[in-house]
Amino acid sequence: MSEHSPLAFEGAWALSPAPESSESAHIADHYGLFINGEFVDAEDGGRFDTLNPATESTLASVSHAGQADVHKAVQAARNAYDSVWSKMPSRERGKYLFRLARAIAERAREFAVIESMDGGKPIRESRDIDIPLASAHFFYHAGWADKLSYAVSGGTPRALGVAAQIIPWNFPLLMAAWKIAPALACGNTVVLKPAETTPLTALKLAELCQDIDLPPGVVNIVTGAGDTGAALAEVQGIDKLAFTGSTQVGKSLMRALAGRSVRYTLELGGKAANVVFDDAAIDQAVEGIVNGIFFNQGHVCCAGSRLLVQESIAEQLLERLQARMASLIVGDPLDKNTDVGAINSRNQLTRIEDYIDIGKTEGATLWDAGQTLPETGLFCRPTLLCDVAQSHRVVREEIFGPVLTVQTFRTFDEAHAKANNTRFGLSGGVWTDKGSKVFDMTRRMRAGVVWANTFNKFDPSAPFGGFHESGIGREGGLHGLRAYLSEARA
Amino acid sequence: MTEVTGTDQLWRDELTRQPAVDSVGVAERAARFQTRSIKNDSKRQGLLRVLSMIDLTTLEGADTPGKVRQLCTKARQLHQSLPGLPSVAAVCVYPSLVEVAKASLADTDIAIASVATAFPSGQAPLSVRLEDTRAAVAAGADEIDMVIARGAFLAGDYTRVFDEIVAIKQACGAAHLKVILETGELGSLDNVRRASWLAMRAGADFIKTSTGKVQPAATLAVTLVMLQAIGDFYRRTGKIIGMKPAGGISSAKLALHYLVMLQETLGPEWMNKHRFRFGASSLANDVLMQLARLHDGRYQSPQRFSRD
Numbered sequence: 001m002s003e004h005s006p007l008a009f010e011g012a013w014a015l016s017p018a019p020e021s022s023e024s025a026h027i028a029d030h031y032g033l034f035i036n037g038e039f040v041d042a043e044d045g046g047r048f049d050t051l052n053p054a055t056e057s058t059l060a061s062v063s064h065a066g067q068a069d070v071h072k073a074v075q076a077a078r079n080a081y082d083s084v085w086s087k088m089p090s091r092e093r094g095k096y097l098f099r100l101a102r103a104i105a106e107r108a109r110e111f112a113v114i115e116s117m118d119g120g121k122p123i124r125e126s127r128d129i130d131i132p133l134a135s136a137h138f139f140y141h142a143g144w145a146d147k148l149s150y151a152v153s154g155g156t157p158r159a160l161g162v163a164a165q166i167i168p169w170n171f172p173l174l175m176a177a178w179k180i181a182p183a184l185a186c187g188n189t190v191v192l193k194p195a196e197t198t199p200l201t202a203l204k205l206a207e208l209c210q211d212i213d214l215p216p217g218v219v220n221i222v223t224g225a226g227d228t229g230a231a232l233a234e235v236q237g238i239d240k241l242a243f244t245g246s247t248q249v250g251k252s253l254m255r256a257l258a259g260r261s262v263r264y265t266l267e268l269g270g271k272a273a274n275v276v277f278d279d280a281a282i283d284q285a286v287e288g289i290v291n292g293i294f295f296n297q298g299h300v301c302c303a304g305s306r307l308l309v310q311e312s313i314a315e316q317l318l319e320r321l322q323a324r325m326a327s328l329i330v331g332d333p334l335d336k337n338t339d340v341g342a343i344n345s346r347n348q349l350t351r352i353e354d355y356i357d358i359g360k361t362e363g364a365t366l367w368d369a370g371q372t373l374p375e376t377g378l379f380c381r382p383t384l385l386c387d388v389a390q391s392h393r394v395v396r397e398e399i400f401g402p403v404l405t406v407q408t409f410r411t412f413d414e415a416h417a418k419a420n421n422t423r424f425g426l427s428g429g430v431w432t433d434k435g436s437k438v439f440d441m442t443r444r445m446r447a448g449v450v451w452a453n454t455f456n457k458f459d460p461s462a463p464f465g466g467f468h469e470s471g472i473g474r475e476g477g478l479h480g481l482r483a484y485l486s487e488a489r490a
Numbered sequence: 491m492t493e494v495t496g497t498d499q500l501w502r503d504e505l506t507r508q509p510a511v512d513s514v515g516v517a518e519r520a521a522r523f524q525t526r527s528i529k530n531d532s533k534r535q536g537l538l539r540v541l542s543m544i545d546l547t548t549l550e551g552a553d554t555p556g557k558v559r560q561l562c563t564k565a566r567q568l569h570q571s572l573p574g575l576p577s578v579a580a581v582c583v584y585p586s587l588v589e590v591a592k593a594s595l596a597d598t599d600i601a602i603a604s605v606a607t608a609f610p611s612g613q614a615p616l617s618v619r620l621e622d623t624r625a626a627v628a629a630g631a632d633e634i635d636m637v638i639a640r641g642a643f644l645a646g647d648y649t650r651v652f653d654e655i656v657a658i659k660q661a662c663g664a665a666h667l668k669v670i671l672e673t674g675e676l677g678s679l680d681n682v683r684r685a686s687w688l689a690m691r692a693g694a695d696f697i698k699t700s701t702g703k704v705q706p707a708a709t710l711a712v713t714l715v716m717l718q719a720i721g722d723f724y725r726r727t728g729k730i731i732g733m734k735p736a737g738g739i740s741s742a743k744l745a746l747h748y749l750v751m752l753q754e755t756l757g758p759e760w761m762n763k764h765r766f767r768f769g770a771s772s773l774a775n776d777v778l779m780q781l782a783r784l785h786d787g788r789y790q791s792p793q794r795f796s797r798d
Binding site: 012013014018128279280282283285287288319323336337454 | 516
């Protein structure tokens with residue numbers, strides 16, 4: 001090589017902005033409540049705005065459902081159940097689900113763009129993960145609709161009736177699909193309440209319900225904040241409540257349900273351990289750690305938010321992890337190259353920043369790669385809290401942001417003791433090149449989902465749910481169907 | 491590190507201490523680079539950089555002085571109507587044609603690379619391969635692309651593989667040494683990582699995926715594993731080793747994704763022709779076509795680009 005010639009190029013190669021066009025996103029100025037197949041305003045005229053967290057500008061105003069609206073929605077669901085949905089042959093029900101699956105896939109780009117605008121997640125994720133998975137959930141459950149007798153043993157499966165469903169803001173359309181698809185496949189009708197910061201894709205889904213001629217009242221969507229959710233849990237006439245959200249709200253919903261014959265499933269918080277042994281494929285483990293905690297800005301209930309790394313490789317691993325974190329692009333959610341988008345709301349950003357401060361006060365060593373953040377909007381750098389211990393609050397409590405705590409362990413026994421030393425139990429991860437260690441560790445971890453040599457993989461056929469304060473019941477797969485069925489004896 | 495030239499067992503111990511490689515995870519990471527969207531100025535800058543990193547290659551039994559001279563003309567003048575193009579990094583030819591290439595490119599910065607060591611199989615006695623190397627260097631090669639003894643590697647005869655690389659390196663003198671692992675014959679990514687380590691320990695200046703004569707040749711996944719091994723070697727020794735994927739990279743778009751991978755894996759320090767090369771014969775024209783489109787706003791006919 002001609003060392004005397006000047007280098008043709010020096011230094012970093014910067015990627016030009018590659019924004020996804022928002023032209024495909026048709027967002028109305030205002031959305032009403034979707035009750036009995038029509039968009040209607042709230043009885044008291046209440047409205048609230050939904051914002052784009054990347055700019056904090058208003059995207060649309062949305063009706064705020066009160067008790068009367070919730071009651072009306074549940075009545076509509078009851079009527080639809082009694083008069084249409086419960087009488088329809090199951091294979092016909094399945095056809096509606098297939099239509100919804102296809103309709104979502106056909107309008108995937110629009111859904112992805114709106115999801116990223118309303119929620120702040122990178123377009124790469126909404127395009128490649130959220131929207132295709134939402135469609136896949138409808139496809140999967142469409143197939144079950146006329147085969148439910150194979151899902152239960154020794155009885156005739158029956159629908160429960162009206163299902164009330166409350167979903168969070170981290171995967172708005174995907175959570176709607178997780179809730180609506182199995183409920184409808186099993187013959188129930190639903191009243192769904194999306195989160196107040198991310199109502200748009202659920203409302204666009206309501207438009208799809210109209211487009212495919214779903215009978216009115218089978219799917220109802222009531223938008224609002226915590227009070228609307230509480231009203232939905234308290235209203236008479238529901239047969240089932242499915243909730244995904246915080247442990248705190250989950251507990252209050254359980255209280256509201258106490259003594260009533262309402263079945264429920266709760267999918268709550270988490271603080272998953274991601275355990276890396278010294279024989280792990282270290283570069284792939286680093287990638288898994290990054291996917292585990294920085295996917296969707298860490299707004300993931302099953303995020304691998306506690307890194308437990310064997311002390312003998314801790315230094316090597318951290319060096320690689322930091323190098324990888326430095327290559328993460330933080331910024332405009334609609335840019336196709338963005339890895340970490342906007343924090344969903346100002347409240348959540350404050351909460352994350354508070355936890356980072358708590359970590360510092362508790363003695364954690366803070367590290368981030370120092371990416372330049374956009375001047376406006378709600379952003380947080382991927383952050384490590386090193387030198388922490390089980391007794392730290394940042395290790396014990398769910399932060400729900402791009403913040404990873406880093407602890408070391410010495411032995412296998414110490415690893416699973418620390419992994420299980422939490423009030424949560426939603427997910428976990430194990431990284432080792434040794435098969436026997438995978439099986440031993442996954443058997444000991446008290447968590448609903450444990451990934452080995454990978455993380456944050458989802459499939460409609462795989463049940464999902466928690467131990468302890470991470471929730472009750474399972475969603476997805478066969479187990480998820482059973483949560484929407486009663487087994488009447490033939 | 492201490493110089494290990496001892497037994498195969500010592501080598502086995504050192505090589506099995508290399509980090510394990512999970513092929514599923516590697517494939518996933520490799521796919522992720524391909525989701526990067528490279529537009530406008532970053533595309534132009536990237537394409538120019540790709541051009542400057544190409545080893546323009548002809549390795550056919552039918553190669554003649556005429557063919558090589560024409561290839562060298564192409565290397566000097568990639569495209570007549572695009573201003574500000576860099577030249578390619580090197581031309582790569584068989585040892586018997588080094589002299590021709592050297593004469594054609596005497597007044598340029600373009601290096602002459604030559605595949606020596608009984609390329610592509612390497613199945614000749616060491617003395618022959620050493621002579622092959624010396625002849626290429628004597629004829630004026632600036633860079634030698636050697637193949638390792640894959641059979642010996644797979645048989646666990648690591649000492650032999652190591653010693654041969656050391657000997658070839660010595661025969662290279664001032665010429666730089668690129669060590670071809672022929673990853674398509676190594677069977678696993680774990681072996682790729684180990685062979686990369688062995689080659690770097692033995693004194694390779696570059697490690698290279700393939701001869702181009704065996705399928706699969708270069709892939710993003712294999713290159714990623716080798717880049718990670720280079721990163722390890724740098725962290726351990728402070729020595730910077732270069733990387734050359736070769737064979738099968740014929741589209742500009744794929745080449746840009748290699749650049750993304752390089753930058754995100756090893757950082758900007760590796761983003762130049764002294765540390766990264768593409769071994770390719772048809773890549774340059776696709777890059778030129780894309781550059782012409784960026785320049786003129788429309789695609790031109792492939793016939794407007796010279797094929798030598």
